[in-house]
Amino acid sequence: NAGVTQTPKFQVLKTGQSMTLQCAQDMNHEYMSWYRQDPGMGLRLIHYSVGAGITDQGEVPNGYNVSRSTTEDFPLRLLSAAPSQTSVYFCASSRFYNSPLHFGNGTRLTVT
Amino acid sequence: GQQVMQIPQYQHVQEGEDFTTYCNSSTTLSNIQWYKQRPGGHPVFLIQLVKSGEVKKQKRLTFQFGEAKKNSSLHITATQTTDVGTYFCAGEDTGRRALTFGSGTRLQVQP
Numbered sequence: 690n691a692g693v694t695q696t697p698k699f700q701v702l703k704t705g706q707s708m709t710l711q712c713a714q715d716m717n718h719e720y721m722s723w724y725r726q727d728p729g730m731g732l733r734l735i736h737y738s739v740g741a742g743i744t745d746q747g748e749v750p751n752g753y754n755v756s757r758s759t760t761e762d763f764p765l766r767l768l769s770a771a772p773s774q775t776s777v778y779f780c781a782s783s784r785f786y787n788s789p790l791h792f793g794n795g796t797r798l799t800v801t
Numbered sequence: 802g803q804q805v806m807q808i809p810q811y812q813h814v815q816e817g818e819d820f821t822t823y824c825n826s827s828t829t830l831s832n833i834q835w836y837k838q839r840p841g842g843h844p845v846f847l848i849q850l851v852k853s854g855e856v857k858k859q860k861r862l863t864f865q866f867g868e869a870k871k872n873s874s875l876h877i878t879a880t881q882t883t884d885v886g887t888y889f890c891a892g893e894d895t896g897r898r899a900l901t902f903g904s905g906t907r908l909q910v911q912p
Contacts, residue, residue, distance in 0.1 A: 786898035
């Protein structure tokens with residue numbers, strides 16, 4: 690099994706550009722979430738989904754959109770990239786919201 | 802909102818020395834999870850503690866959940882270079898169906 694797959698691994702954007710970070714899991718997990726990781730700040734929750742068709746905001750949702758049309762996929766959209774969004778982004782999934790999380794390998798995003 | 806704090810932020814030890822990281826929550830937790838992230842890698846689940854006062858061991862790693870379910874610790878006995886990485890605790894966010902992560906403790910082991 691592939692587990693949680695994130696693409697791309699690296700991305701450089703200019704301020705104002707938009708893009709979508711892809712996340713897919715093949716474990717039939719109901720719960721999926723997006724975190725960003727900045728030096729010294731741990732992992733901060735951006736958005737999460739408890740099942741297909743249901744999404745909710747996390748701690749730092751501004752500037753990001755998500756959708757969950759299928760159980761497998763949970764893309765994260767940056768509408769208008771800003772330098773403050775330079776970070777490493779991790780997608781994670783689990784059976785339920787308080788079950789152990791399985792993380793993808795991450796996407797390193799730089800916004801210039 | 803809920804805060805999960807970890808100390809220390811960073812620790813450098815000689816190989817063979819012990820290491821402990823502490824996690825404190827501003828609210829009572831239903832459970833706590835621990836993760837390890839190797840440099841350049843992604844967080845990997847280590848263990849979940851659910852019961853008040855629970856102690857679990859994984860080889861040289863000992864995990865404890867406080868009696869009040871507001872704090873936890875991870876102790877590594879006789880560190881090895883393979884223990885290098887950042888250790889995170891995570892607790893259930895009371896306002897959301899999600900985990901709140903501590904800021905992590907970065908462990909460096911000198912051979």
